[in-house]
Amino acid sequence: MNSSRREFLARTAAGAAVIAGGSFAAATPALAGSLRANSPLTALVDATVIDVETGQRHRHQTVLIAGERIVGIGRLPVPRGATVVDATGKYVVPGLADMHAHSLGTEHVSPPLYLANGLTTIREMAGNDPVLYDWRDRIEAGTLLGPRMVVASKIIDGDPTLWDPTLTPVIVAGDEQSGRAAVRRAKAEGADFIKVYSRLNRATYAGILDEARKLGLTAHGHGPDALTTKEVSNAGQRSIEHIHSIGLSVSSREADVRRMVRAITVQKGDYNSWFRQMHPIEWIAAQTYSEARAADVFGTLRRNRTRVTPTLTMHSVLDQPDYARIDPALTKYMGAEELAVYDYAIENLYKPNRSAEEIAHQRDMWAWRKQFVGELFAHNVPILAGTDTGTPYSVPGFALHDELEHLVAAGATPRQALYAATAEPARFLGRAAELGTVEAGKIADLVVLDADPLTDIRNTRKIHSVVTRGRVIGPAARTKMLADVEAAVQAPPTAVALSAGGCCGAAGSGH
Ligand SMILES: [Zn+2]
Known part of the structure; x- marks a missing residue:
């Protein structure tokens, strides 16, 4: 010295x-x-x-x-x-955080794209490939350059699951005991937290949250169709992803709406059918938005410190199926094969089954979701900035800047949007003493x-x-x-690429 x-x-x-x-x-x-x-x-x-x-x-x-x-x-x-x-x-x-990401490609793609875009923390929302735990550990050890990663378990979904298990390695849990076993398996596989999903039934969900608590893990993910947002928050789920389930909970007709959601039946792997059945119910909920219900639900989320990750970047694409791809980063930093999968998903699976009326409603839903996120900010619900990168046309790293812009368009101040990508993630991850400011x-x-x-x-x-x-x-x-x-x-891949299941699935839909 x-x-x-x-x-x-x-x-x-x-x-x-x-x-x-x-x-x-x-x-x-x-x-x-x-x-x-x-x-x-x-x-x-x-x-x-x-x-x-x-x-x-x-x-x-x-x-x-x-x-x-x-x-x-x-x-x-x-x-x-x-x-x-x-x-x-x-x-x-x-340093910025993307709190809802599904990394793509090899270690030569996602980790440097995150860092080059100022992202120093990633919450990886599905531990579908063991390579993600390997990246996390090597980044932590300093042998791979990339953002700090907090990595989910495999998706734990109900039976039948929205995913095709032959394509995406979800864990299917149809009862309490298999839910508990899924949590133990996730812990053994190296998960930092448990990812819960839409089709879990009530008993399985309760078993998962209880077992996770015993093993010192937290549960983050979708609000299951079977439960209200208040039930999910009061059960101790730490974050709720997307605006699907939470949007249903602020309807003056919530009981009807929940009954309709419980009546949805989906064949194994038919995610697209779930979306199609959800759309009209979401539409009813949006038309019957109740300020009193919102104040009640948002107050519960605020008091419980249940974070909401709106993932407007994902909604912006899926709500607007005729979305024009204008981001030059898409063709520069995404392989032609990935783009072809996205085009296929949107053109052949997502778009054709919808009537003109449904498509028009979806576009209105996009406007409604932004208003809804504005209300979340107005009620001081803690928000995490997350993109759902891995869904169509969302480029790792670049997408977070899209999300920040969407949050501001929804009514957040620039400071609030930045907070949702910095200090709030640090607090959420229990790392506020070391990160976030x-x-x-x-x-x-x-x-x-x-x-x-x-x-x-x-x-x-x-x-x-x-x-x-x-x-x-x-x-x-x-x-x-x-x-x-x-x-x-x-170039042709020289390192181990993430399996296709880590990304967009057959429906090209949100995770
Ligand atoms: Zn996701």
Whole structure:
């Protein structure tokens, strides 16, 4: 260690509170470890640091990073030997999270696409392929570059399941005992949490949640058709995905609507039929939206801290089957084969069975879902930003920026949208002491932006650099990372690709 470095570290240790404006009080043993270790120092100089909790902009800040931690923020001198990133005129936000993703392709595709887009955390919503647990563990060990991953169990669905088990390795559980066994199996396979699904019956669902609690796992996923949103929240499910089931619970005719949903019958693997039967029921629920019911249901979600992941990115495509593919990232970063599967799913499975009236209703449903999400924000329901990447035309990493834009279009402020992709995920994952905000003592997961995301959320796309666990991916490295992905998707695969079941399934539908 050179002398200036030793001096600097002595100063930070002794005069920490002065240097960091008090935030060093958060120093942890891990932080002390970073300071002692002979780890590289990086200084982001003259940045505007965005506080996603208050919306404040702290200007002319130096963010000092030692190893994987932020060790100081303020108007600080730059220690000799530090790598300097000139952040004059730039904005620093916490690393982003996609809280509903289904990774695609090989380790040369999804992990770098996430990082290049500023995503430093991913909640993988179906542990359908063991390679996902392998990526998670190698990323954690530092032997694969990618975002931190929290990976679901395989989908646990009722019997008959919406998925074709010969194509997608779901776990089918038709009674309480098989539900409990599914949870034990998921734990043994390495799942971080249990993914529950639409067709679970009441007894199976109760068994799953009880067994998960015993094994120290949480349950996240779809609200099962058999239960109301309040029942799901009060049962302790930690997050509810998509606007399907939750949209039904705010109808003045909820009892009728639930009866209709319980009457749905689906053959094994016929996801498309479930969608077709759900559409008219969703339509009735949307037409009979009750503010009183919404206040009641949203209050329950808020009090229980049950998160909602609207996945508007997925809904935007499936609600608008004549959706025009205009995103240039699609052809650059997705293989022709994947795109062909999506086109096939939309054109041949999703679109043709619908009447003109149904399609018109679906388009109106899209407008309604955005209003609904606006109401969630207005009622302070905790929201997670998630895309359902893996459904048609959603590109890993890029999609999160689409989702942020959708959340703002739905009525969130840019700060609220950012919060849903940073601080709220950190709290949800029980990692708020280390992740989710730009503060001394926390892990240095950061995005440096060329423009202010609080004035226009689309500025989250104007990425200058990404910092993941203290490692800076500067403009040149980021450009190369994207070029390498482009080359990888155009070339025949050289690494193990995720099985098709991890992605869009026969119906090309939401997970
Ligand atoms: Zn999904």
